[in-house]
Every structure is written in C-alpha cells, then in structure tokens.
Amino acid sequence: MNNISWRWIRAFLLVAEHGSFTAAAAATGQSKANLSQQITELERTLQVQLLHRTTRRLRLTSVGEGYFERAALAIAQLDAAAEWARQSTRELKGVIRMNAVGGLVGEELIAPLVFRFQQAHPGVEVELDFSSLRVDLLTSRYDLVMRMGELQDSSLVARRLHQVTTRYVASPDFLRRHGPVRQPSDLQGLPLIYGSVDHWLLKRGEQQQVVQARGGFKIVSGHAMRQAALSGLGITRLVNVYVEADIARGDLVDVLPDWSDTTPLSLVCPPHRYQLERVRALMDWLAQEFPDVYVRALHEGLASKRLR
Known part of the structure; x- marks a missing residue:
C-alpha cells in the first residue's frame, strides 16, 4: 500500500x-x-x-x-x-441487496420466490428494491440485479432466467370502433396506452419502425395499462405475462403478432460478490424456480378483472 x-x-x-x-x-x-x-x-x-x-x-x-x-x-x-x-459454516447468513424490475414480474413473481428463499434460510436478509435505476454493478451497493434485455458488460457473472415476449394488444370493442391494425403505420393517429417511453420501436427481422405516441394515455403501471386496454381506451404494449391469458380468452387481441419481439431476463452479479455463498444460492434458486412460475402466470393470467 x-x-x-x-x-x-x-x-x-x-x-x-x-x-x-x-x-x-x-x-x-x-x-x-x-x-x-x-x-x-x-x-x-x-x-x-x-x-x-x-x-x-x-x-x-x-x-x-x-x-x-x-x-x-x-x-x-x-x-x-x-x-x-x-463464512465458517455451511449455514447461509448475511444481507443480499437485490434490485429488480417492478410491476408484475418483480413484485408478483420474483418477490414470492425471494420470500420462500428467506424462509428456507432464516439467516439471510434480502433487501429487495424495485427502482428502475440503471446501476453500475461493479461499484454499486447491489449484490444482485435483475435486468431485461441483452447484457453488454461481459465482466459480470450472469444467469439467464427466461425470455419474455412483447405483445401489442387492444380490446375487440376498440378494434370494431377504430378498424383493424395490420401494420405499424396503422398505429399512427390511434390512442396508444404507453408507459415511461412515448415511442415504440417495432422490429420484424431486419425491419424497424418507430411509432410516436400522441393523444393517448401515459400510465406508468403495467397493471393499469392492461386495465385501460381491456376497457377499450386504446392499444398498449406489454410483455406477454400481463396479457397472454386475456388473448386466449378473447378479451384482448394481439394486433401485430409478426412484430412481437423477444427479450431475455437475466440475473447479473459482480464477480467479487459471486464469491459469497448466499448470493450464489439465491441466483441458483431463482434460475431454477422462475421459469415454471412465469409459465404458470402466462396460463393463469392476472386475478384482477376489467374495470366496469
């Protein structure tokens, strides 16, 4: 020194x-x-x-x-x-600081798995944060982060959780009133239900089109966006776990299935934190359990009903 x-x-x-x-x-x-x-x-x-x-x-x-x-x-x-x-014994103990995407994926799928992990290992305390901040894991306080999208930093330890698919959906009633949607350009001028991003990048093979949201509804909640679409207020874009069961029941229509894109969900961890047995154990647990939980949620759908 x-x-x-x-x-x-x-x-x-x-x-x-x-x-x-x-x-x-x-x-x-x-x-x-x-x-x-x-x-x-x-x-x-x-x-x-x-x-x-x-x-x-x-x-x-x-x-x-x-x-x-x-x-x-x-x-x-x-x-x-x-x-x-x-860590002189095999008992897992200590704090794990984890950041995850919010909404249905983080709060209703990841959180219960984390709770079950803590019940199995009472010596572990998981601090679960659903903020959407993009953090530098090498210097941040987090031990584990759940990220959506392709990973850029190859210096991190990563485990793939699942693949999610984006759906563009509207209610049958909305489509009867506004006409069919067959291509991205048909979205222009229609009321769109969007979140924190007011433009959508649609991809099909090598093709890309950007649709700007104007005159629609800005709602920073996947649950509320789904409810707005079920109520016939516009077209929204959500990952499939929110709307797959609604599509299967006919409550929502997948209007641009050829333009749906698939995005990976991953867990990432800085190498110096991956040395900790408790962090490795939580990564292994989530990677093992999450796919089945996600697929079950796809088929069962959300418990909440459409607004009347």
Whole structure:
C-alpha cells in the first residue's frame, strides 16, 4: 500500500459518494475535520489532488474520478473477501441487496420466490428494491440485479432466467370502433396506452419502425395499462405475462403478432460478490424456480378483472 491507510481511502470514497464533507460526516458520525485530514494525508502520500474544494462546493478532479472508480472496486473486493472468510459454516447468513424490475414480474413473481428463499434460510436478509435505476454493478451497493434485455458488460457473472415476449394488444370493442391494425403505420393517429417511453420501436427481422405516441394515455403501471386496454381506451404494449391469458380468452387481441419481439431476463452479479455463498444460492434458486412460475402466470393470467 506504500504507507497508504485504508481508512484514508474509505474517507475519500465516503466524501465523494455523499458529495460533501458535511453529508459524509452526518452519515458516518465522523467529524468533518477528521475526514478532511484523512483525505489530505491520502493526497499528500499519493502526491496528487483528488478533490477541488471551495466554500460552496466540492468536486472530484480528473485524477480523483479515476481513483474513485478503482478504489471503490478494490474496497468492494476486500469487503467481499472478508465476508467470505467469515463464512465458517455451511449455514447461509448475511444481507443480499437485490434490485429488480417492478410491476408484475418483480413484485408478483420474483418477490414470492425471494420470500420462500428467506424462509428456507432464516439467516439471510434480502433487501429487495424495485427502482428502475440503471446501476453500475461493479461499484454499486447491489449484490444482485435483475435486468431485461441483452447484457453488454461481459465482466459480470450472469444467469439467464427466461425470455419474455412483447405483445401489442387492444380490446375487440376498440378494434370494431377504430378498424383493424395490420401494420405499424396503422398505429399512427390511434390512442396508444404507453408507459415511461412515448415511442415504440417495432422490429420484424431486419425491419424497424418507430411509432410516436400522441393523444393517448401515459400510465406508468403495467397493471393499469392492461386495465385501460381491456376497457377499450386504446392499444398498449406489454410483455406477454400481463396479457397472454386475456388473448386466449378473447378479451384482448394481439394486433401485430409478426412484430412481437423477444427479450431475455437475466440475473447479473459482480464477480467479487459471486464469491459469497448466499448470493450464489439465491441466483441458483431463482434460475431454477422462475421459469415454471412465469409459465404458470402466462396460463393463469392476472386475478384482477376489467374495470366496469
């Protein structure tokens, strides 16, 4: 370490993460003076400036940004190594911080599986977060993240859970009033029920078409989007687990089946967290159980009925 204290590095990471000495001191119980002194010692030993300090704000230097990224990863690896060393028995115990997609997939399919895992392993506490933030797993607080879509970062440990298919659906009543939909261009001018993204990218083989939502309904909830479609308010786009049973019953119509696209669902984990037996066990459990749960949900559909 060339006489560099790990306490100095942790102080620097805390201040950088919280954005100020005041916030870092409040979060840790240390004094601002103590944190400042530790970072000064770190900069003096490294012979570089890591922080720009003014009376009003604090920001990382360009060197500080690079040092933060590398130091955060090193500290995370050390913490994981310490936890691994403390696992002296085969009993699973400790905290697992997991981030997952929300809605039906996360809250009604993933969450019950996590609860069953915790019941089987009382020493494990899973902190399950359904925020939609895209996090950098190598430096974030999460041990495990559920992601939808193709994975880009090959440095992460990944397990494929399942494939989901996007459906474009409307009620028979809506189609009787507005006419059939045979191609993406037919969606233009029709009321669309959409979520946080106000444009749809439709794919069929090498073909791609973008449809902009105008004059429709913005609803950031898959359950509510399905209800709106069942009520005849417009055309919506949802993954198949929301609407497959409705299509089979004839309550909804799959209007563009040739333009449906398939997306993978995966669990990803940073390598230094995958060393922990409890994290590996939860990944294995979800990968084993989730496909059957998803297929059963496809056939059974949602318990809620259409709004009257």
